[in-house]
């Protein structure tokens with residue numbers, strides 16, 4: 001999928017002016033998803049549950065970094081649905097190869113609006129979780145991966161700006177090296 005008339009690559013995600021304003025997200029330009037709830041990952045051994053929160057809702061003030069990814073990857077909102085389109089095109093970019101309504105087409109890139117079968121996100125990875133879990137690395141010494149205000153988000157493992165590794169991973173996952181940045185087993 002690509003745009004046929006938009007060359008400003010950042011604009012799909014950021015704008016220098018008239019961004020969707022709140023204090024949690026970086027000058028964001030892609031309209032947020034209206035999905036009401038994504039569910040919260042649970043398992044008998046998951047210790048992060050107490051601080052995990054549902055990412056659903058349209059309130060930009062409570063949006064998390066993961067909501068930015070989901071604004072395209074939950075497959076409910078058009079890829080070209082921008083808050084402030086570029087002056088050069090004078091409107092939302094023209095796209096080819098999208099699904100019906102301009103959304104992410106069905107396939108692995110469309111992860112859907114149920115996150116209960118995905119690696120948990122939007123929970124705090126702190127000293128208390130480290131102590132409770134027994135098989136994590138101390139979050140104060142993490143390298144390669146990134147926490148956002150102490151939380152795990154999609155962008156803890158992925159960097160949307162960096163395509164050196166496959167699927168925009170922050171750390172090449174050969175030998176599960178990415179997983180072992182946080183997990184100690």
Ligand code: HEC
Pocket residue numbers: 009010011012013014026065068069155158159160161
């Ligand atoms: C596919 C969406 C996407 C595109 C395209 C994109 N960004 Fe980002 N950007 C993000 C997200 C999500 C974050 C917050 C997570 C992060 O920092 O990794 C972010 C964060 C940032 C930040 C905050 C700094 C920081 O600490 O990471 C800057 C600056 C930035 N982007 C600049 C740019 C520029 C310049 C471009 C174009 C060359 C661009 N971005 C393209 C999604 C995108």
Ligand code: HEC
Pocket residue numbers: 042043044045046047048049119120125129133136145146152156157176178179180181182183
């Ligand atoms: C940025 C750090 C980080 C990375 C990278 C990471 N994880 Fe996790 N993962 C966590 C934390 C923190 C938890 C919560 C642990 C807990 O409470 O049980 C977790 C939870 C899990 C769980 C659920 C555990 C349970 O008890 O239900 C599994 C399974 C898992 N991760 C596997 C992986 C795999 C496989 C990879 C690599 C593809 C990976 N993780 C990469 C931090 C990370």
Ligand code: HEC
Pocket residue numbers: 001012013030068069070071072073079107108109154155158159160167168
């Ligand atoms: C403006 C819409 C948009 C945003 C926001 C966005 N993406 Fe994407 N992303 C895309 C598109 C379009 C593709 C290409 C999909 C395709 O061709 O199958 C893509 C591809 C990817 C892929 C590669 C999929 C594959 O199978 O190779 C990953 C991984 C990914 N994005 C993760 C993220 C993460 C993580 C974030 C947030 C940090 C994010 N994206 C934010 C639109 C977006």
Ligand code: HEC
Pocket residue numbers: 066069070073108109110111115118119120121152153154155156157158167169173178
């Ligand atoms: C704990 C690390 C981790 C987190 C958190 C994470 N991902 Fe991923 N993601 C991966 C890895 C590793 C792969 C590569 C899987 C593979 O190659 O089979 C991947 C692959 C993908 C792909 C490509 C399709 C696929 O299934 O291979 C997309 C799209 C994607 N992630 C989006 C997201 C979004 C959106 C979020 C947040 C809701 C997210 N990821 C959170 C580690 C993570």
